[in-house]
Amino acid sequence: MGFSKRKKRHSRALQDNNSSPKTEDAKIQEPACPDPPQASEALRREESCEASAFPSLITAAPSHENKRLDVAMDESNDVSTASSSRSSESKDLSSPTVRPLHEKADTGPSNEALETISGDEEAYEEPAFHTEFLKSSVTDILARDSISSMAVSLHHIALGLQSGMIFVLSRTGHLEKGFQVHSAPVLDIVFDSTGEFVGSAGMDGIVMIAALSSSEQYEFNFHRPMRSIALEPQFGNRSSRAFVCGGMSGVLVHREKRWFGYKETVLHNGEGPIWAVAWHGRWIAWANDRGVRVIEASTHEIIALVPASPNAPRPELVRYSLYWRDLNTLLIAQGDRITVASIKSRNKATEDEVRAATPTVPTISGLVSSLAPASRDLHEYVQVIDIFQLECLVSGIAWSMDAMITCAYLVDETELASMDSETLQIRPHQSPEIRLINRHGEELASHVLDVSDFTRFHCNDYHMRASLEPKWDPVLQEDVLSPVFFVANPKQIHVLRPRNERDHIQWLLEHDEYREALEALEALGSGPAAALGFDVAAVGRDYLTHLIHDLHEYTAAAQLFPLLLRSDVAAWEHFVFLMLDHGQVKTLLPHVPIKDPELGEVAYDMILVHLLRTDEQTLLMTLRTWPGHVYSTQAVATAIEDQARNSRVLLECLAQLFLANQMPGKALLYLLRLRHSSVFELIRENDLLIDVQHKIGALVELDQELADSQEPQNSALIPLLVRHTHSVPIQRAVHQFEPYPWYQYLYLDALFEKDPSLVVPYANRLVRLYSDYAYPKLMPFLRSMSSVYSFKEAYNVCEERGHVPEMVFLRGRTGDLPGALNLILERLNDVEMAIEFVQQQDDADLWNILLAHSCNKPDYVRGLLEHAGGEIDPVRIIRPIEYGLVIPGLRPALMKTLKNFHMQHSLLSGGMTVLMNHTKELVYRYQSVLSAAVPCDAQAVCTVCEAPLLQDFYVPIVLFLCMHAAHLSCLQPQMESHPSHASPMEPVTLSTTRLYADSRENRIGEDSTMLYPQERESFSDEKDPTLDLLQRSAQTRQHQHLAKQGCPTCAKERAYCLSD
Known part of the structure; x- marks a missing residue:
């Protein structure tokens, strides 16, 4: 209730x-x-x-x-x-601890204060009961x-x-x-x-x-x-x-x-x-x-x-x-x-x-x-x-x-x-x-x-x-027992029924308490609220109308629009027009939906027109927020153009409208005219550089304005030009950068970093720009691009600006080594640089020039001893010294030179020792491999034909140090064409002593002791010695060729690995 x-x-x-x-x-x-x-x-x-x-x-x-x-x-x-x-x-x-009934604490206003409540407040107090007289x-x-x-x-x-x-x-x-x-x-x-x-x-x-x-x-x-x-x-x-x-x-x-x-x-x-x-x-x-x-x-x-109670009135x-x-x-x-x-129950007490x-x-x-x-x-x-x-x-x-x-x-x-x-x-x-x-x-x-x-x-x-009395409940759809109270006096009987939720909500609506009514309906839910006969949407609309018309609480009404109007497009448009009639466009604007629901174009157009008349800045922010399809772009653009003229905000509004209408090219012209900060971002996102290829100067001035510097280190324009050389040719850009040498330097330098070949036509200009704006980059450029720029022009530029190291480099590149050394000695007076230069050139004449220049200069003598002791004989440095010349720091310099020589000698000796030990180790390993035993038994097979190696009759076999073995007859055809398959063999137990001896005689597999005695005797008796010698020579050459071929099985494995 x-x-x-x-x-x-x-x-x-x-x-x-x-x-x-x-x-x-x-x-x-x-x-x-x-x-x-x-x-x-x-x-x-x-x-x-x-x-x-x-x-x-x-x-x-x-x-x-x-x-x-x-x-x-x-x-x-x-x-x-x-x-x-x-x-x-x-x-x-009874208990004496109970406070006297009329010792009342000061808990609220007195009865006299309560009597001063105004009649208006009492009139708006919701009754607790429905009251009727029993008649x-x-x-x-x-x-x-x-x-x-x-x-x-x-x-x-x-x-x-x-x-x-x-x-x-x-x-x-x-x-x-x-x-x-x-x-x-x-x-x-x-x-x-x-x-x-x-x-x-x-x-x-x-x-x-x-x-x-x-x-x-x-x-x-x-x-x-x-x-x-x-x-x-x-x-x-x-x-x-x-x-x-x-x-x-x-x-x-x-x-x-x-x-x-x-x-x-x-x-x-x-x-x-x-x-x-x-x-x-x-x-x-x-x-x-x-x-x-x-x-x-x-x-x-x-x-x-x-x-x-002792103070109670008489009954x-x-x-x-x-x-x-x-x-x-x-x-x-x-x-x-x-x-x-x-009334409570007690536990029965025990006797104890x-x-x-x-x-x-x-x-x-x-x-x-x-x-x-x-x-x-x-x-x-x-x-x-x-x-x-x-x-x-x-x-x-x-x-x-x-x-x-x-x-x-x-x-x-x-x-x-x-x-x-x-x-x-x-x-x-x-x-x-x-x-x-x-x-x-x-x-x-x-x-x-x-x-x-x-x-x-x-x-x-x-x-x-x-x-209690039965009462129909529209929510439960059944009769429920509801309390009812009868109050009688001698001449009347009042029947009081508690007000239910429907009565409560109805009373709230009758007294314009819409917020409380909506909260009560929300607590009920849509189904029970409808069963009680209430339309939540209609109550919400009435509440909004009450706030706008009667209370003029426009902000509160606008905040409630999304909650109460939800997806009702007609209701949204009605209250939009109502708020516009009351001149509350700015109050309304944050709550206007642009989707779910999307209103008609007329509603959005009316809002924009009101903003055009009252608040241009808010109009611009709105155009940035709203998508272009919700309003009539052409109609709004026409209305703005009529008033734009010299208004920067309205010009920006036009640019925003063209952007919303997918016309960024036209919008870019307005933004560039306004020197707007979003120009470069717009160009980058829409690839619009070609539209302003003849306005590089305006872009430079905008970039300087945004960077608040005439020579900004980080330019927004240069990356765009470097990235889109197809839109703005290099020649056109360099030409338009003539009034802006800093930007010309940034542009050519960025091109050089991207691709050095792009700046070949502008190498001499880039030397001058590096000399003026980026001296640390000058020497690397001269070294890397020495084939494309003019040495004479570059030397003149460096001479004008006093860049001696670069002049030394250029004289060295042109072959004037003594002149380059003289520049170091006379203008730089840097002995370390002179020594480094002479070391790089490795020219005896330059050493002589350096020694001649240093004979009467203590600093040079000390420098040569300290830095060139390993490159030139120190005697040549010390001998030309004039008698009586005082050289500060000579002793430490000599000690350092001696230490360097001692260190070099120690390194050479140590290196020689290591080399000799390593050589011995390799020799021992080689001997061990050659003298290793190779096992062979009756189960061993030829790696070529896979037949047993050891047969009843004599068959020559060849044993490789990789532990593969094959019949000699199987290997001879391999000399012309190797077989396409191979199989591993089991270890063969054979002595390598004889093979080693044969290898020293350039023979493999040929030994007269391996023949049976009968064959050896018949062979020596029947064959001609000369023919036998020729045959042996042929076999020897054949075996030598076979030995050079190596193991066919291992050769196939290496070929297979190489093919992978």
């Missing part, structure tokens, strides 16, 4: 879980009978007081008769124990009589009247039934929990219970005014038909139906009139002059007493109100104070714990308790968990919507501070209020009742009852 926004003004917790005095142990306290004068005075007050009713919707229960027993209480708030003759127990929850039959009934009590069930309303009549009406106010039982005002009337029976108690002492749908009816006459009645839970469904009642006699009576009639049990008496009773579940609570007691309905055991002036919040929590309203009591808790020092209370018989342990006790002090009197209380609902009777603070006065006057011009108070004592909402002639009514004339 939607609550009104109110200050927390009247509820204050005096006692909570941390600060409230808790009586954890069961204390038995017997009631004390009132003194006779007090009793008689109470009877007299009963005779004169008006009828009152009590706001309990729950039934009540019976009690025991208890004996009177004084209670001893010490300063530590401990209550002494006593016993009862009937084992009935109670619990006194129909009620109007006719109250025209002749007045209400003295009221009860409400799910389907009916029961009215007890001053005349004694009882009327039962429907929830809409139509009369359904009437009872004429009482002859005096009906002081209390209740429904049972089934809603089928109604019970009443009257001043005439009669208690009546009647069924609504049958003729069943019970009447009891107690002969004393009866002020309260409570029916047992599910009274209509139980055969016991039990109820409790009490009145001015001070006796709480429990009656229960048995076989032979009703059985009556006195639950409690002797503590003054029974002002109210409430029965819920297994607990019965009733209020008397001592306070509120709680009893267990089935065992009739009293478990506690919640004492009355006949301000009634007790009892309401069971749940099965174990009781709300007690007494005067301006609400007490929340909770009881003994430990027994006082060791004898006391009077201890003696009394020791003489009394032991009482039974109670398993439940009552604990006060909250006490709330209000700034009004409470004439009724209920619990609903997780809050306390109170009927507040407003009185002056002075009257509230003197509760013992005989009469309480209502505050002038203050009607009663219905207030909602949460568990923490904070007021959530309030509603002022519209009571006719409210000044005539007192606190007990008002009766409030809470109930």
